[in-house]
Amino acid sequence: MAELFNVGKIVNTQGLKGEVRVISRTDFPDERYKKGNTLLLEQEGKPLIELVVASHRKHKNFDILSFKDHPSINDVEKYRDGMLQITSDQMHDLPENEFYLHEIIGLKVIDEEGEEIGKIKEVLSPGANDVWVIQRVQQKDLLIPYIEEVVKKVDIAEGVVTIHIMEGLLD
Numbered sequence: 001m002a003e004l005f006n007v008g009k010i011v012n013t014q015g016l017k018g019e020v021r022v023i024s025r026t027d028f029p030d031e032r033y034k035k036g037n038t039l040l041l042e043q044e045g046k047p048l049i050e051l052v053v054a055s056h057r058k059h060k061n062f063d064i065l066s067f068k069d070h071p072s073i074n075d076v077e078k079y080r081d082g083m084l085q086i087t088s089d090q091m092h093d094l095p096e097n098e099f100y101l102h103e104i105i106g107l108k109v110i111d112e113e114g115e116e117i118g119k120i121k122e123v124l125s126p127g128a129n130d131v132w133v134i135q136r137v138q139q140k141d142l143l144i145p146y147i148e149e150v151v152k153k154v155d156i157a158e159g160v161v162t163i164h165i166m167e168g169l170l171d
Contacts, residue, residue: 004085007032018070021062043082109134109161
């Protein structure tokens, strides 16, 4: 079976016409939730369910979805707290220097001399740039901005990121 990736969590129902509120976990909501797309619903202890998107709209901080053959609140109430997923086959190629989170997390980070610094633990998106959190051995985590001056090379195949240590970065 293809690998699955979370794209959103159903947090509640919306109205009476079978819509659900989704907190999105994708950078591509318009693509993922496009009418006719198939999403997989994962719920703890239950088999995966295939759902076909019937409609999608934004409302406040939520993506509001409805599914084919689910015309009423009674059809979707049971999906609350479920995770919407896609298969790796549904992912598309990204432009150069853009990566999916699952490709970055866990990569080894080295400096330009080949000295190991740590592993990427998580990616934060606080503002203009992503910030990569690097877990170091017996030191506090290092936060590096994902900018050209710092991140010199990302080699997904080798599992290594090379960074330039700017003055003050390790303080």
